Amino acid sequence: EVVERATVVDDYLVRALAIEDDALRAARAASHAAGLPAIEVTASQGALLSLFVRILGGRRVLEIGTLGGYSAIWLARGVGPDGQVVTLEIEPKHAQVARENVDQAGVGKSVEIVLGAAADSLDALIAAGGEPFDLVFLDADKQNNARYLAAALRLTRPGSVIVVDNLVRGGGALAAAEGTGGPAADGAQELLALVRDEPRLTATAVQTVGGKGWDGFLLAHVS
Numbered sequence: 001e002v003v004e005r006a007t008v009v010d011d012y013l014v015r016a017l018a019i020e021d022d023a024l025r026a027a028r029a030a031s032h033a034a035g036l037p038a039i040e041v042t043a044s045q046g047a048l049l050s051l052f053v054r055i056l057g058g059r060r061v062l063e064i065g066t067l068g069g070y071s072a073i074w075l076a077r078g079v080g081p082d083g084q085v086v087t088l089e090i091e092p093k094h095a096q097v098a099r100e101n102v103d104q105a106g107v108g109k110s111v112e113i114v115l116g117a118a119a120d121s122l123d124a125l126i127a128a129g130g131e132p133f134d135l136v137f138l139d140a141d142k143q144n145n146a147r148y149l150a151a152a153l154r155l156t157r158p159g160s161v162i163v164v165d166n167l168v169r170g171g172g173a174l175a176a177a178e179g180t181g182g183p184a185a186d187g188a189q190e191l192l193a194l195v196r197d198e199p200r201l202t203a204t205a206v207q208t209v210g211g212k213g214w215d216g217f218l219l220a221h222v223s
């Protein structure tokens, strides 16, 4: 019941604050019409990501897990027209829909979509030795989050921020907390231990309820 009521409140707040505009609604609708799963961030979460980038004054963002580009549009708005979002996606169809969506939303110039397994793309980014990223958003296959976090540490600078989505459900913190076991729980434990033991990271984990039910995210600051 709490989740149902939280969804009503989430919808209300998104409308009351006019959080989502036509371009974002169109991107979401185009992704669903193309048959992509409806697992993009909610409008409130997308706006929060965009705000994190603005608060940081971030100009370079790395996203792991593009889907149809919905969160990439939010992130691109956060970095502004002179900034850059690099987003990694393994599914060619998702990358193609995302390309159309980011172009349609008017942020195409700021968004680079890298097709391939994120682990390989991250290795390539590390090898290329480019400018560090100001914010990294982990939102792909959750079991590999610890690996992605380790890569993110090599691609950021003191002052950067790392956000890990879906920590509670898909990310396995619920299974780990309740001791039910399984790969998601193992993934959560591995990620949380890595964050806890990494002296460069200061982190917290926040549970959320809203349009996508009960979940949560991890927020970490790199020093």
Ligand code: SAM
Residues within 6 Å of the ligand: 039, 040, 041, 064, 065, 066, 067, 068, 069, 070, 071, 072, 088, 089, 090, 091, 094, 116, 117, 118, 119, 139, 140, 141
């Ligand atoms: N960030 C997107 C948004 O909010 O609009 C949602 C991303 S969705 C939850 C996860 C995406 O990660 C899917 O498109 C999936 O194909 C992609 N993915 C899964 N495993 C991957 C991998 N190993 N490398 C790169 N992308 C992967």
